[in-house]
Amino acid sequence: MAGTASFVQKLGNSVKKVSDSRSSSWWYNRHMRAASRAVYLRIPLVDFVLEVRDARIPMSSAYWQLRYFPSSSRNIIVLNKMDLASHSKTKEWMAYFKEQNYTSYAVNSHNKDSIKQFLNFLQAKVRDLRRNACSSTTDTTTVMLVGLPNVGKSAFANSLHQIGRVTALEKGKLKQAKVSPHPGETKDITSLKIASHPNVYILDTPGILSPEIADVERSSKLALTGAIADSLFDPSDLARYFLSILNLGHEYKKWENILKLDTNGNEIMNDHTQDLVVSAVRRALFEEISAFKGNLEDETDMVQLIEAQFTTLRKVFNVNSDSFEAANNIVSGKLINLYRTGRLGHYTLDNL
CATH class of the missing domain: 3.40.50.300 (P-loop containing nucleotide triphosphate hydrolases)
Structure with missing residues (x-):
């Protein structure tokens, strides 16, 4: 899909670069x-x-x-x-x-x-x-x-x-x-x-990757699901790829009936594994997508929405950092963890 193409390409190129150069001690x-x-x-x-x-x-x-x-x-x-x-x-x-x-x-x-x-x-x-x-x-x-x-x-x-x-x-x-x-x-x-x-x-037996993966779409999916070491990627690239999938799908629509959050609970707001924070993340993402008026099949519009989502998630996760990049990396790590543990829905990335 056009809305995810640039994110797929970026992740796929990172995988190809590492596999081609054998520059990582982890790869094969x-x-x-x-x-x-x-x-x-x-x-x-x-x-x-x-x-x-x-x-x-x-x-x-x-x-x-x-x-x-x-x-x-x-x-x-x-x-x-x-x-x-x-x-x-x-x-x-x-x-x-x-x-x-x-x-x-x-x-x-x-x-x-x-x-x-x-x-x-x-x-x-x-x-x-x-x-x-x-x-x-x-x-x-x-x-x-x-x-x-x-x-x-x-x-x-x-x-x-x-x-x-x-x-x-x-x-x-x-x-x-x-x-x-x-x-x-x-x-x-x-x-x-x-x-x-x-x-x-x-x-x-040990998990074994093929010596090289030429298909950028396949390598991006392997990266997002954790088959390839996260250390080989920029965390924000993984998070942006996931958000592009979320934004184009229907999974977020299931969150529409989320009840008004009670912020007086005992959960710690910067602990992204707590139910209160998970609900806040779902609500924030739902509201950002629902309010967006752009064309998500257009790459420029998709990037605009994702950047707005990052801004919102920094507040939801209570991330404070002098470095914009460091803050985004923290947000990305928490977001990918929630995706991989199923807290943000159920996704099948391969289509028949």
Whole structure:
């Protein structure tokens, strides 16, 4: 869309510059290269491959190494973070994958019921595999998780492990894969048991980006959802890109019935995670968009609205700084955090 084009281009060019020059120690570093080879060699050896994608970007978060392997019923696309994506769009994407003969499943790694349902689904797949292969029920099934950085593989693996242990009534110290909000933290392949009778082990692998990403729109979406390290970007560029998406969408219209804010509550106004502040942010953004009379498909008008939103958000977040740039960076960090945690609505950035 024209209203987001300049923001997409700016972020995309930043990604391309870093990937082309290899100027960042984070981008496809030696850990990623070693992990890439290890994953590549193990994929043909496991029973199932769970390709974990971000439900907000079902196509943009596709795991690039799987293009070297033929698709099969043992490859399952897991749309994680479904709680952050548009529910109706997720259904559309799953219908699309079904048409393309892919098996897909949407999950929320932090919801026990969602994990239990997926575990039941996976165990049914394991039983089908054993029946078709005439295998003994004492055999071990291995399931490998693959995906880009920060799509939630480790959180998903830990949840499966925890629910699986409880279901199997197994005791002992709970082993966990390392979980971090920062992409690229997992360095090794971790094995976790998720079921018994038959035994099922899940292999959590490091998130691996392709050596280069030429598509600026895809790289912008990866940046906004956190698959690429925030340190590679100007925070305000990420925030402006999100605001352009918000301004052109319909999610903000759901905030129309927000009640009049009670500013006498106990919440601290500069703590952006408090409900009072979240409501104030929604209200401020709703009012700015609703009052704007320009053409949001026009880049100049979109920039004008976004700058007005930044001015308002500095007041809402109670940001005081002598530096205009520093103040905007603080606002940007808080805004992106609210977006990534679903406090500002549910967005699917990839369209069919």
